[in-house]
Amino acid sequence: MAYNELIKNFEKVRAYMREFYVYGFKSRTEYDAKSARSYDDERRRLESWLGDYMRFTQTPEGKNVFLSVDSRVTRKNPFYKAWKAKSFTDGDITLHFAIFDILHDPEIKKTLTELIEEIDELLSSSVTFDESTLRKKLKEYAEEGIIQIEKEGRKVLYSRTPDTDITALNDVIDFFSEVAPCGVVGSFLQDKQQEHPELFSFKHHYITQAMDSDVMATLFEAIRGHRYITIDNLGKHSNEVRTVRLVPLKIYISAQNGRQNLLAFHEKANRLNSYRVDYMSNIRIEDEICEKFDALRDALGKVEAHMWGVNCKWNIKHVEHVEFEIKIEDDEQFIVHRLEREKRCGRVEKIDENHYRYIAEVFDTTEMLPWIRTFISRITRMNFSNRTAENKFKADIQEMYRMYGIDGGDAQ
Amino acid sequence: MIFSELYSVYYNTVAKIIEVAFNPEATEKDLQRCVMEEAFSESVLTILPALKSGKWPLLNEDLSPALLHKPTMPLTNLEKRWLKAISEDPRVKLFGVDFPDLDDVEPLFTRDDYKIYDQYSDGDPFEDEKYIKHFRLMFSAIRNNRPVRITMVNRHGKEVWVRFYPKGFEYSVKDDKIRILATGCKFKQFNLGRVVNCDFYNGYGPWREKPQVERRKDLTLLITDQRNALERAMLHFAHFEKQAERTGDDKYILRLKYYENDETEIVIRVLSFGPYIKVLEPQSFVNLIKERLISQKSCELK
Numbered sequence: 001m002a003y004n005e006l007i008k009n010f011e012k013v014r015a016y017m018r019e020f021y022v023y024g025f026k027s028r029t030e031y032d033a034k035s036a037r038s039y040d041d042e043r044r045r046l047e048s049w050l051g052d053y054m055r056f057t058q059t060p061e062g063k064n065v066f067l068s069v070d071s072r073v074t075r076k077n078p079f080y081k082a083w084k085a086k087s088f089t090d091g092d093i094t095l096h097f098a099i100f101d102i103l104h105d106p107e108i109k110k111t112l113t114e115l116i117e118e119i120d121e122l123l124s125s126s127v128t129f130d131e132s133t134l135r136k137k138l139k140e141y142a143e144e145g146i147i148q149i150e151k152e153g154r155k156v157l158y159s160r161t162p163d164t165d166i167t168a169l170n171d172v173i174d175f176f177s178e179v180a181p182c183g184v185v186g187s188f189l190q191d192k193q194q195e196h197p198e199l200f201s202f203k204h205h206y207i208t209q210a211m212d213s214d215v216m217a218t219l220f221e222a223i224r225g226h227r228y229i230t231i232d233n234l235g236k237h238s239n240e241v242r243t244v245r246l247v248p249l250k251i252y253i254s255a256q257n258g259r260q261n262l263l264a265f266h267e268k269a270n271r272l273n274s275y276r277v278d279y280m281s282n283i284r285i286e287d288e289i290c291e292k293f294d295a296l297r298d299a300l301g302k303v304e305a306h307m308w309g310v311n312c313k314w315n316i317k318h319v320e321h322v323e324f325e326i327k328i329e330d331d332e333q334f335i336v337h338r339l340e341r342e343k344r345c346g347r348v349e350k351i352d353e354n355h356y357r358y359i360a361e362v363f364d365t366t367e368m369l370p371w372i373r374t375f376i377s378r379i380t381r382m383n384f385s386n387r388t389a390e391n392k393f394k395a396d397i398q399e400m401y402r403m404y405g406i407d408g409g410d411a412q
Numbered sequence: 413m414i415f416s417e418l419y420s421v422y423y424n425t426v427a428k429i430i431e432v433a434f435n436p437e438a439t440e441k442d443l444q445r446c447v448m449e450e451a452f453s454e455s456v457l458t459i460l461p462a463l464k465s466g467k468w469p470l471l472n473e474d475l476s477p478a479l480l481h482k483p484t485m486p487l488t489n490l491e492k493r494w495l496k497a498i499s500e501d502p503r504v505k506l507f508g509v510d511f512p513d514l515d516d517v518e519p520l521f522t523r524d525d526y527k528i529y530d531q532y533s534d535g536d537p538f539e540d541e542k543y544i545k546h547f548r549l550m551f552s553a554i555r556n557n558r559p560v561r562i563t564m565v566n567r568h569g570k571e572v573w574v575r576f577y578p579k580g581f582e583y584s585v586k587d588d589k590i591r592i593l594a595t596g597c598k599f600k601q602f603n604l605g606r607v608v609n610c611d612f613y614n615g616y617g618p619w620r621e622k623p624q625v626e627r628r629k630d631l632t633l634l635i636t637d638q639r640n641a642l643e644r645a646m647l648h649f650a651h652f653e654k655q656a657e658r659t660g661d662d663k664y665i666l667r668l669k670y671y672e673n674d675e676t677e678i679v680i681r682v683l684s685f686g687p688y689i690k691v692l693e694p695q696s697f698v699n700l701i702k703e704r705l706i707s708q709k710s711c712e713l714k
Contacts, residue, residue, distance in 0.1 A: 145489030
């Protein structure tokens, strides 16, 4: 098939965008395992959509393509553009503009036959549409909420949904398009707005979430409806895709590592598990409603006090004790403030003017290690009930001494 | 659900072209400009040719519109549901705007459906009346290009005042704070949450002072891909301008650019990866890590 800059299915480009943006060190030959043609097409599309952010580098293995974005400077998430590249037929676009031209006012109501006649007239019969095509399109638009269908006696009448005035919301939409979940929808709304100066920029801004917008929206839809879902899930530690049936409960979004997780009840295993949103695909919402959704949500709420990250269990008896102490200088009260504002659970205790202790009971000590490492330079004591985690932490510090030549030896 | 031609660049561009074509003086160049401004870089090869050839019979041969009205489309359910969701966010109160009637619309999500689990807990008081008042004054000052005078408590606990031109806002989801970007004074930004009082400044200049341009610095890191460190690091540092390169079986070099003022933050972010990330360059940054490790060693952690 000839190259087209528009696409029918988002899944393939989602994978390429992730490769180019998150990693960006693979050469073309490494993608060739899949299909050279496919690589060339996807690269060309991404260049067409995101040319300003596309970079190239030459390595011994060949030319590497990658995406590089300083999201503090970019006021609009550039990846939203990919969501605006859906392909369509000549008939789709023609019909779209013709329908809304005839139904230009919500007061105008037409039958299917009237619409067919008027479309023929409008387009001077250069293209004709049969009733079934038009009916299908109108039904699709009714589901999207942009067309209303009503019955008047035996007649079925079609009209446009009344317009919603969003002119006062320019700044609100600019802000939430970048900070709210499914912000791409805000970007669709921005496309309808008049140009205006944008007042907001964003720091610590993970724009990768854009690629998972459809998965997120589908999960929210299921959560709102208390529905069961079936997903294709790529294993965290394997390349195997497994189909799992879940009750989705809540989305956990990270502001520090760019990841989004679904917390869900795996009924068959009777477990509360977390699933990476970027590893999910093909989400199917089932008709069946989970009657115990509220109870599951409440139960999740109860165990949240022991979650540092996204790992959790039903039973809080399975928590691990974490305790560490730090020293501060007289003018380093900001370190105590750091402990207080960055802790997500547990408590901070003052030992004396220059020593503080952090104590928590968590499901997974290893999730805390990266945070505890940020206090390297002042950790005086630690006591984890998970001895493996404690030993690992200490061994890692020894390894860092070695790496940087602190233990008297040469740096590695 | 989200991936639909209704939101596509092509539909939006065609709508724009038809709108422009309603002007009897519009030329083909004007229509072409719509494609260049609205669509993708290769769209020039498809959109106007399809309209001119009658493949999409929405323009007449003389490029006047075949339609009778400028194209418009109502909001979709998805758009309304997202608007409803954000209308329930506490931060929306900052803007003081009335939302359209969305009473019969189900929100796409609520605050109970998601959690930002690693956001710092001392975020700005978005629902505090005084904070909202300060935000709106800054907002008005930015829009009208007017200077302001603020009083705030500095890091030594002393009240100080400063005058400047606010130029924009910067929001960090991690800190959950808004910073005011400034010019006309020596500081680049102020935490909105630390403002005690503010008002328009009606005095005179001079406004010669400018904040120093924030220097960007290069950092080269060596990642050892154990315990999924590569993926964790690449996602963690994804929001920087960066470039990665594979140097060995499980070794990768990551080069990124960071802002000088954020150096301490970057140091602790690098430390959080433990021995899986080693700083290669610059030496000044290596020394910052070494200083912390030397201090740690003196703690005699057993």
